[in-house]
Amino acid sequence: xxxxxxxxxxxxxxxxxxxxxxxxxxxxxxxxxxxxxxxxxxxxxxxxxxxxxxxxxxxxxxxxxxxxxxxxxxxxxxxxxxxxxxxxxxxxxxxxxxxxxxxxxxxxxxxxxxxxxxxxxxxxxxxxxxxxxxxxxxxxxxxxxxxxxxxxxxxxxxxxxxxxxxxxxxxxxxxxxxxxxxxxxxxxxxxxxxxxxxxxxxxxxxxxxxxxxxx
Numbered sequence: 001x002x003x004x005x006x007x008x009x010x011x012x013x014x015x016x017x018x019x020x021x022x023x024x025x026x027x028x029x030x031x032x033x034x035x036x037x038x039x040x041x042x043x044x045x046x047x048x049x050x051x052x053x054x055x056x057x058x059x060x061x062x063x064x065x066x067x068x069x070x071x072x073x074x075x076x077x078x079x080x081x082x083x084x085x086x087x088x089x090x091x092x093x094x095x096x097x098x099x100x101x102x103x104x105x106x107x108x109x110x111x112x113x114x115x116x117x118x119x120x121x122x123x124x125x126x127x128x129x130x131x132x133x134x135x136x137x138x139x140x141x142x143x144x145x146x147x148x149x150x151x152x153x154x155x156x157x158x159x160x161x162x163x164x165x166x167x168x169x170x171x172x173x174x175x176x177x178x179x180x181x182x183x184x185x186x187x188x189x190x191x192x193x194x195x196x197x198x199x200x201x202x203x204x205x206x207x208x209x210x211x212x213x214x215x
Contacts, residue, residue: 001047007082008054015058020141022134023057027125031056035121038188044113048088051079052095052118072096095119101126101162101176120189123180128196131177132203139169146170147211173204 016025035053039046055075072093079089095115098108099122125131139146145168153174157165162175181197184190209215 004047004082004084005050005054008051008078011078012054012058020138022137022141027134028054028057030125030130031118031121034124034192035118038120038186039117041188042113042117042186044117045091048091048095048114049117051075051084051088052092052099052114053121055079055092056096056099056118056122058096068097101180116185116189120184120186120193123183124189124192124196127177127180127193128199131196132200135169135172135177139172142166144169147207170204170207173200 012028013025016028032050032053035049039049059071059074075096076089076093079092091114094110095118098110098115099119126134144166147170148168151168151171153171154161154167155175157175177200181193184193206215
């Protein structure tokens with residue numbers, strides 16, 4: 001198993017060497033570590049959890065013209081190249097395909113404990129102190145404004161609107177980040193999300209106070 005993981009880690013590091021900072025190897029490493037921590041309680045299939053965590057952003061659709069098939073396919077091709085059995089490959093591909101927040105806009109037809117573990121780990125990296133840093137990093141990458149009081153968050157977006165939004169970064173807190181706490185599936189994920197969620201609430205209070213020149 002360790003040899004499989006070492007090969008996968010090297011593949012991911014090389015593939016994401018020039019990735020945007022919020023979706024780079026360090027993001028993958030954090031999700032991988034968090035997934036292992038959650039799985040120490042959940043006891044899902046260890047290899048599938050590890051591989052899905054490591055490969056979940058190997059070709060994120062937002063950096064590939066919105067193509068949601070390229071990530072699972074690229075992960076599957078790699079796993080096949082190192083001799084993984086088809087059943088494991090298919091499970092990993094299904095997790096990657098159903099992992100993202102935008103996937104929740106459609107009809108979910110795949111459920112597994114392994115998906116719950118990796119999805120919680122990925123969502124935890126989108127909230128709290130690191131989640132805030134990642135949000136503004138990606139906003140800068142897309143040249144978005146920090147905040148515009150005249151542009152209100154859109155809480156009724158469909159999948160295509162969400163994928164194509166250009167709204168200020170602060171709006172993203174309301175359109176996604178503050179919603180994630182209540183979407184956690186595992187008990188460990190729920191407990192970790194509580195503290196990270198509160199940190200974001202406190203941050204926003206400080207942000208608005210500074211924006212108004214009150215602090």
